[in-house]
Amino acid sequence: MNLPHRRLSGENAHHLASDIGLLLLRLAxxxxxxxxxxxxxxxxxxxxxxxxxxxxxxxxxxxxSAWFGAYMQLIGGIVVLFGALTRLIGGGFAVVMAGALIFVHRGEPLVMGQDGSGSGFAFIMLAASLALLGTGGGRFSVDRVFAGGQTRSGRSARIGATR
Known part of the structure; x- marks a missing residue:
């Protein structure tokens, strides 16, 4: 009798930690x-x-652009909290933040100055947006539900599932 074991193997623990990290990134x-x-x-x-x-x-x-930026951030932020359309929204966020870096914060230092200038915030939000674009929402997302519960490797998303 071949019962699936429920403990976390090294690979499953790694995937679980990655998916928890993606959840925290999406929420933030x-x-x-x-x-x-x-x-x-x-x-x-x-x-x-x-x-x-x-x-x-x-x-x-x-x-x-003003309307796109405002509503991409507002509506996209809500949608990405749930992990829906994560890659698409991550791309939209990246466009907004690249625009902020190119047009608003060009030439500013990464560290915020006394006058409030600085590109660090836009830079880290661009990096986070690109991470979501590249990875998707992870296991704990609406995207995963509609993908049929498949992980990046194509196996079932259940912890300890047999192959």
Whole structure:
């Protein structure tokens, strides 16, 4: 009788730790983007109030970019908390953060200065966005549910599952 064992083998423990790490990354990234998107979307005039700032920074299509940035962060943040459309949203976040680095924080040091300038925040959020784009949401995500519970290696996502 070949019963599946429930203890974590080295490989299963590694995958579990990676998936917990992706869950924590998604929760942190989602929360930060929600906060920033909410600030832009809920201000007087909504995201449209940022059009002049986007234009002054040289951001292309400021009338569209201001709205895209605000709602990509707000709605994308909510969606990524659940691990839905994680790669797509990670790509959208990466576009927003690359734009911030190129147009807003170009030439600024990584460390925040006394005047609030600094590119470190945008840099780390770009890196986190690219990580989600590259890895997806992990085992504990809506994406995984719709993928049929398959792990990156194509095996069942259950811990200790037999091959």
């Amino acid at each position: 990234v989602g929360a930060v983007f929600i906060a920033h998107g909410w600030g832009d979307a809920s201000q007087a005039g909504g995201a449209g109030a940022n059009v002049a700032n986007y234009r002054d920074a040289g951001i292309p299509l400021p009338e569209l």
